[in-house]
Amino acid sequence: MNSDRLLNLFPKPMTTNRRHFLKLAASSPLFLSTACTSNLNKNFTAHIVIIGGGFAGATAAKTIKLLAPDLKVTLIEKNRHYFTCPASNWVLGGFKTVDSLAIDYHQLSSRYSIHVIHDSAIDIDPVKQSIQLQQGRTLNYDRLIVSPGIDFNWQMIEGYHPGFENIIPHAWQAGEQTRLLQQQLLTMPDNGLIILSIPENSYRCPPGPYERASLIAWYCKRHKPKTKIILLDHKRAFSKQTLFEQAWRKHYGYGENGMIEWHSITDNPVKSIDAKNKVLETDFGDRFKADVINYIPPQCAGLIAQKSGLTDESGWCLVNPLTSESKLQPNIHVIGDAAEMTPLPKSAFAANSQAQACAFAVVSLIKDLPLADPLWMNTCYSLITDDQAISVALVYTLNNKGAIEQVKGAGGVSQDTRTEALQMEAKFARHWYDAIIQQSFN
Ligand SMILES: Cc1cc2nc3c(=O)[nH]c(=O)nc-3n(C[C@H](O)[C@H](O)[C@H](O)COP(=O)(O)OP(=O)(O)OC[C@H]3O[C@@H](n4cnc5c(N)ncnc54)[C@H](O)[C@@H]3O)c2cc1C
Structure with a gap:
């Protein structure tokens, strides 16, 4: 990506007024951690439970703890190791191993005091605000974030x-x-x-x-x-x-x-x-x-979302984009691939971005603070050889009808297709992979 495109990734907050700038800055986790540790202490220990420890769930858990360390956060993830889909195609190219895709949850639990439970959520009771786990435990929540990723529609063949x-x-x-x-x-x-x-x-x-x-x-x-x-x-x-x-x-x-x-x-x-x-x-x-x-x-939202009345006939979870709260069940937010947030694509970058915005909304709702307009970003790199890549990068915001739309002039697809430019993009792709893992899981 050339430097113009990098600059274009960001809408133009610097030329707008202070209120607009604060709104944009409010969707940045750095801003939030300062704001929240100083302003959000209202003596209330709510329990936030997150189902699914992929890019979306892990980022949400971590961001909530960064924003409001006083809140109790539990992450339910069925597997002890998470294997990233990003970079999994590199394995097929023969220049990465499957084992190197694995991530564990040690950092999330030890560094951020997130309670990680390795079990499957098999049922959600939205009235009692409780979750049934496969191994027999029941957990209560004040707010629930559901991020189970995808499931498959096998009946099509x-x-x-x-x-x-x-x-x-x-x-x-x-x-x-x-x-x-x-x-x-x-x-x-x-x-x-x-x-x-x-x-x-x-x-x-x-x-x-x-x-x-x-x-x-x-x-x-x-x-x-x-x-x-x-x-x-x-x-x-x-x-x-x-x-x-x-x-x-x-x-x-x-x-x-x-x-x-x-x-x-x-x-x-x-x-x-x-x-x-x-x-x-x-x-x-x-x-x-x-x-x-x-x-x-063909795909649909993860099974637990379907079983819990969070999906409509499309198979995906309808949410209010401002908060990621389900339109079908109160006090439950859905993020990541399971959520219907068109035109945002179903990607790890978008999941990470949604998770940060959702974490801010959840903390704001619990602490009775005003909600900020979210801003989402996505960049998808695709390797075309072992050392050349192409990319698409876009920024999204809410329009005045409350729907998500692309920020005009921000991002785009790779313009320069000379070999050196594509090689540079491949380097960006590798750095992006390390950075998204760092940001989501460490
Ligand atoms: C081949 C391939 C390449 C990709 N490359 C890129 C890329 O380069 N860039 C990019 O941005 N995106 C990429 N993606 C997309 C990216 O992998 C997904 O968009 C991302 O993983 C979505 O994150 P998620 O947290 O919503 O879901 P997931 O990553 O699927 O995480 C969901 C988690 O929930 C857990 N879970 C599900 N149900 C339960 C339950 N009932 N109880 C407990 N735990 C549960 C699962 O075990 C899983 O760990 C790629 C995808 C594929 C397939």
């Missing part, structure tokens, strides 16, 4: 059965799934066929499938150069399309005679997958016998 993803990995939640997909790539024949099925919107990480195709191609170009990668996409256009297509043409060959081929199949969606024989069939009867099928299913 015929052939799904329990254990299906152990043969046909989605690798859209990182860890064992990433390992399995990598293993399949390593063991497939030299002239193998890989099919990537990509869902329609909305889903986690809009540019993720195309970064994946690029990095699988990067691996194959070196180790299995006769490979064919076919992308079957359930939409007509995709994020950073021109930049991706340019990169594919340059590095891997694109189209019928290249390594990567992309097809929009909106009118001819994937109908069935025979997992045992690795055969995928579409509605019109097109059949692909592949060596590796990476079926990325």
Whole structure:
């Protein structure tokens, strides 16, 4: 990203009046920690419980403790280790390991006095304001933040059965799934066929499938150069399309005679997958016998959100963008991928940004302080080779109708496609990864 784009990332608070500046600054955690330790002490120990310790939940827990150390914060996370989806495609490219994606919760609990419970939340009672955990405990809350990430709509294809993803990995939640997909790539024949099925919107990480195709191609170009990668996409256009297509043409060959081929199949969606024989069939009867099928299913909010009446027919959780409070259940906030906050994408950066805004709102509501207008940011880097990347960066705010909109002129997609510029973006991508982990979990 060039320096103009970096500068453009920020709306222009410096030229506006002091009130506007304070509103923007109020969504910065640094500002909040000073403001809150000095102004928010109103002798009230509320209990805030957070379900899900991903980018959204971990950031919310940490930010609340930074803002108001007197509040009691409990984080419920079912796994002892969290594997980041960001950088999981790098594993498929062969230049990162699955183990290096793992994060534990030690820093969050010891540094910020967050009570971390490793268990699954199986039920929420919004009337009693309590949560049932799988291992038998019940917790009461004053405010609840639900951030369980995504779940999958398997019923969209015929052939799904329990254990299906152990043969046909989605690798859209990182860890064992990433390992399995990598293993399949390593063991497939030299002239193998890989099919990537990509869902329609909305889903986690809009540019993720195309970064994946690029990095699988990067691996194959070196180790299995006769490979064919076919992308079957359930939409007509995709994020950073021109930049991706340019990169594919340059590095891997694109189209019928290249390594990567992309097809929009909106009118001819994937109908069935025979997992045992690795055969995928579409509605019109097109059949692909592949060596590796990476079926990325359509998605919805994590199961606990669905079970607790937080989702509507879209499968996502409707929230008031000002506070992230659910429109369907009082005193429950939803953040991260599970929340419907269009046009904000479902990304780790956006989840981190939403979590900070939500933490401020929750503390303000508990302490009976005025709410600040939130400001959200997102930057998505996508590696196209091991050392080149492209990016999209945008800033979002609330308009006067209370809806989220992009700040005009702030951010954009990569403009400079010279090799040196793309190499610089890859360096930014690696720094971004370290920084978001630091900011969310440490
Ligand atoms: C291949 C890939 C690449 C990506 N790359 C990027 C990138 O470069 N940049 C970027 O910004 N984003 C990227 N993303 C998107 C990013 O991973 C998600 O947007 C982000 O993880 C969302 O965070 P979250 O906290 O909402 O959900 P999650 O990260 O999924 O966290 C949810 C957590 O909740 C826990 N949980 C769920 N239900 C329960 C329950 N009932 N009880 C207890 N715990 C529960 C889960 O175990 C999990 O730890 C990528 C995604 C993919 C798939």
